[in-house]
Amino acid sequence: MNNAFSFLRFWFLLKKYLSENRKSIGLYTIGLFLFLFVLFGLIVLSSLHSNFPADLQTGLFAIGLLFGGSIFSSSFYAFFTNKPKAIRFINLPATTGEKFLLGFIITQVLFFVVFIVFFSTIDQLMCGLYNNNVAPPAWVLPYDRQINFHATPLDLFGERNNQIYIMLFFILNAFMHLGSLSFEKNAFILTSLFIILAFTIIAFYNNRLMIGLIPETIVPRGKFFNDSFRIEDGKTIKGVVSLPEKWEQLLSILIPASIFICCWSATYFKLKEKQV
Amino acid sequence: MIHFQSVEFKYPAKRHLFSALSLSLKPGGIYGLLGRNGAGKSTLLKLCCGLVFPTTGTISVLGENPGKRSPNLLQDIFFVPEEIDTPDANIINFGKTLSIFYPKFDLIKYKQLLSQFDVPNSNFNQLSFGQKKKTWIALGIAANTRLLIFDEPTNGLDIPSKQQFRKILADYVDDERCLIISTHQVKDLENLIDNIIILNEGNILVNASIDRIAEELSFKRFNDKADLPVHIYSESNLFGAVAVIKNRPGEYNGHVDIELFFNATIANKLLMKDIFNSKS
Numbered sequence A: 001m002n003n004a005f006s007f008l009r010f011w012f013l014l015k016k017y018l019s020e021n022r023k024s025i026g027l028y029t030i031g032l033f034l035f036l037f038v039l040f041g042l043i044v045l046s047s048l049h050s051n052f053p054a055d056l057q058t059g060l061f062a063i064g065l066l067f068g069g070s071i072f073s074s075s076f077y078a079f080f081t082n083k084p085k086a087i088r089f090i091n092l093p094a095t096t097g098e099k100f101l102l103g104f105i106i107t108q109v110l111f112f113v114v115f116i117v118f119f120s121t122i123d124q125l126m127c128g129l130y131n132n133n134v135a136p137p138a139w140v141l142p143y144d145r146q147i148n149f150h151a152t153p154l155d156l157f158g159e160r161n162n163q164i165y166i167m168l169f170f171i172l173n174a175f176m177h178l179g180s181l182s183f184e185k186n187a188f189i190l191t192s193l194f195i196i197l198a199f200t201i202i203a204f205y206n207n208r209l210m211i212g213l214i215p216e217t218i219v220p221r222g223k224f225f226n227d228s229f230r231i232e233d234g235k236t237i238k239g240v241v242s243l244p245e246k247w248e249q250l251l252s253i254l255i256p257a258s259i260f261i262c263c264w265s266a267t268y269f270k271l272k273e274k275q276v
Numbered sequence B: 001m002i003h004f005q006s007v008e009f010k011y012p013a014k015r016h017l018f019s020a021l022s023l024s025l026k027p028g029g030i031y032g033l034l035g036r037n038g039a040g041k042s043t044l045l046k047l048c049c050g051l052v053f054p055t056t057g058t059i060s061v062l063g064e065n066p067g068k069r070s071p072n073l074l075q076d077i078f079f080v081p082e083e084i085d086t087p088d089a090n091i092i093n094f095g096k097t098l099s100i101f102y103p104k105f106d107l108i109k110y111k112q113l114l115s116q117f118d119v120p121n122s123n124f125n126q127l128s129f130g131q132k133k134k135t136w137i138a139l140g141i142a143a144n145t146r147l148l149i150f151d152e153p154t155n156g157l158d159i160p161s162k163q164q165f166r167k168i169l170a171d172y173v174d175d176e177r178c179l180i181i182s183t184h185q186v187k188d189l190e191n192l193i194d195n196i197i198i199l200n201e202g203n204i205l206v207n208a209s210i211d212r213i214a215e216e217l218s219f220k221r222f223n224d225k226a227d228l229p230v231h232i233y234s235e236s237n238l239f240g241a242v243a244v245i246k247n248r249p250g251e252y253n254g255h256v257d258i259e260l261f262f263n264a265t266i267a268n269k270l271l272m273k274d275i276f277n278s279k280s
Helices: A007-020 A023-047 A056-074 A076-083 A083-093 A096-133 A140-147 A160-182 A187-214 A245-272 B041-050 B091-101 B108-116 B129-142 B157-172 B210-216 B259-269 B269-278
Strands: A217-221 A228-233 A236-242 B002-010 B017-026 B029-035 B056-061 B077-080 B147-151 B178-182 B195-200 B205-210 B215-221 B231-235 B240-246
Touching: A007 A023, A007 B259, A023 A056, A023 A096, A023 B157, A056 A096, A056 A160, A056 A187, A076 A160, A076 B091, A083 B077, A083 B108, A096 A160, A096 A245, A096 B195, A140 B269, A160 A187, A160 A217, A160 A245, A187 A217, A187 A228, A217 A245, A228 B029, B002 B041, B017 B029, B017 B041, B029 B041, B029 B108, B029 B259, B041 B077, B041 B178, B091 B108, B091 B129, B108 B129, B108 B157, B129 B147, B157 B269, B195 B210, B205 B210, B205 B259, B205 B269, B210 B215, B231 B259, B240 B259, B259 B269
Parallel strands: B029 B178, B029 B195, B077 B147, B147 B178
Antiparallel strands: A217 A228, A228 A236, B002 B017, B002 B056, B195 B205, B215 B240, B231 B240
């Protein structure tokens, strides 16, 4: 039983990790808060005489979540460059599953919760600051004033685009976490390069494969995967082939879920076989 | 306690470090692991702890495969590497945290050892290298594991601490436990280790008890080099010479000069291998 996964031992492991890394986690948390606060503050201050920059608000959410999360995740296993720390981590009497879950909770859950709390708080604060201090030009009509000169906090989980950013965060983070274990040095840069290269190759060969399968000239279309393609004959459009709606829905869940599960499974086995 | 059976090991893009290495270590002893730089001492210790995996062959430590890294086994192994970690924690609190993972951890003993070693109760970061090393030694001993492994434990220790270290270790070992110390500072461990393993280029040249070595060899000092009898190995020094001489049957000289024995073994590999592997 001692060799089986234990939630109690995992809890002690989490406490130990947080206690020993409180300074670096604290610094990162302060850095993240300041980054969001200062940048959002500057955006709002520079917009007090114009429309509320809703695009920048969404952009800050996306960049903060994706970029901040990736940097945090890709540095999780940086301690493997320090041999004594790596030895202590591997030799600590806990199962690989418990050590794996530690990384998952810290990088996927803890970071996400902290980021959402920070962003929501700052978003509320900055929207209030804008609404109370906005000074639109005199020629702006009262109706327009209410519509375009009014800030509304982002609906983080309700808006489709934000849902996509959150989904991308989980996938990108899973990649970065695996990269952190695979590349001991410069994990962030190397993993980013690997992801860019991998997706470019996949996109290129996916297109080539479709062209190979279909004899006519085709133009594939899709955001994250090909959901339709146009068949052309020189300048004439011969038709559009679309995926059945249910397939599209299924793929939009299946593909990200598969990538996520593959990355985390690979991380588990890599951790199990990590040598120091 | 530890069995290596035809173990092969190599680091990526390097030649084989171990080829068909077989070794057995029994409980109830302090093993001194000696070898030149790059002989594979640290790797051998890492193989025992499951930090690296053999390419082929089997390793059994306390009846389990260390490569599986099961908590059951890890709770009974404590490895203090040559370079030590400096966690951002108070040393007593760190001991308390570790005691959750090592069920036999003796917190009272840990505090006693820290006091014997004169280590102040503070954060790891505020300690000197020697004090950090002593704290890790204390953690290793207090963990009460059946297998305790030290890699160069006396590096960085001052002279009184080395003496204290020898005293503490002498009390540590019992019939159930095994202690492996890898070191270049053999003088620090004289009269402490009771088995010697000499590793050279990935091969075990000697794995013998101090008694066995004393049965086979004598370590003698001569004022004049001209007085040297037929010997296996000799070294000149300020007072004349020291030599390793093969004992006649029944002859026994209790003292073993470990450093001299090591030098003699490295200089006469085949002969020493023949002496100690022929009737073990």
